[in-house]
Amino acid sequence: MHLNYQKAEPSIKLKTHTDSTGVCSPHLSLKLELQSQSMAASIAVTANYVLQPPPYALDALEPHMSKQTLEFHWGKHHRAYVDNLKKQVLGTDLEGKPLDHIINKTYNNGDLLPAFNNAAQAWNHEFFWESMKPNGGGKPSGELLALLERDFTSYEKFYEEFNAAAATQFGAGWAWLAYANDKLKVVKTPNAVNPLVLGSFPLLTIDVWEHAYYLDFQNRRPDYIKTFMNNLVSWEAVSARLEAAKVASSSSA
Ligand SMILES: [Fe+2]
Numbered sequence: 633m634h635l636n637y638q639k640a641e642p643s644i645k646l647k648t649h650t651d652s653t654g655v656c657s658p659h660l661s662l663k664l665e666l667q668s669q670s671m672a673a674s675i676a677v678t679a680n681y682v683l684q685p686p687p688y689a690l691d692a693l694e695p696h697m698s699k700q701t702l703e704f705h706w707g708k709h710h711r712a713y714v715d716n717l718k719k720q721v722l723g724t725d726l727e728g729k730p731l732d733h734i735i736n737k738t739y740n741n742g743d744l745l746p747a748f749n750n751a752a753q754a755w756n757h758e759f760f761w762e763s764m765k766p767n768g769g770g771k772p773s774g775e776l777l778a779l780l781e782r783d784f785t786s787y788e789k790f791y792e793e794f795n796a797a798a799a800t801q802f803g804a805g806w807a808w809l810a811y812a813n814d815k816l817k818v819v820k821t822p823n824a825v826n827p828l829v830l831g832s833f834p835l836l837t838i839d840v841w842e843h844a845y846y847l848d849f850q851n852r853r854p855d856y857i858k859t860f861m862n863n864l865v866s867w868e869a870v871s872a873r874l875e876a877a878k879v880a881s882s883s884s885a
Contacts, residue, residue, distance in 0.1 A: 686761035717750035752824035765866035772867035809836040833877035
């Protein structure tokens with residue numbers, strides 16, 4: 633699966649394409665309306681609420697993330713969010729609407745409406761799968777590394793801050809590297825909330841719901857986070873998202 637951010641005015645489109653896993657993965661494009669103090673950018677998301685497979689085989693992340701974890705996490709948890717969303721919006725004004733529309737509409741300024749959790753979790757999980765790759769992790773390079781060093785003083789400081797956010801998110805939630813107002817920042821969100829509804833462009837995420845790591849790490853969330861950072865992160869995906877975010881920000885400035 634490849635991400636292809638396309639500049640638009642004042643929005644951009646993020647498209648994900650069929651991968652080579654052989655699993656049916658209909659085209660998905662995303663439109664995410666974002667607004668912040670100084671920018672009104674959007675990442676387009678259109679979706680038919682299809683369970684998009686990870687862009688690698690389910691055993692491809694072993695030994696760092698097991699096939700069994702992917703079978704449950706993608707095959708059952710992610711699938712349930714998509715299936716439940718379909719049922720939830722059936723016959724409502726939200727039926728057939730792009731995921732971004734549903735996410736923003738049902739976030740309702742923090743007073744969540746019923747479809748928010750399934751819509752956001754469907755989006756978050758696809759973003760999470762695309763945040764990883766076999767033989768990933770370690771230190772990024774190029775412009776991304778330069779920006780991490782600029783905004784966190786060093787990669788090691790960013791690593792510490794990201795790990796701490798992921799480790800200290802109480803209960804279920806997510807940790808993110810996000811971009812807004814020409815700066816990188818680490819944020820953590822509870823349950824299904826993501827940076828899209830907070831006015832930032834998400835660049836990287838780790839799922840810290842217990843279902844994400846219990847089979848491989850039981851209660852050792854810090855070990856799961858370190859494994860994610862050291863062995864699984866796709867910095868190529870993060871860099872592509874950063875470039876798209878910068879284009880979207882500049883077009884809306
Ligand atoms: Fe999850």
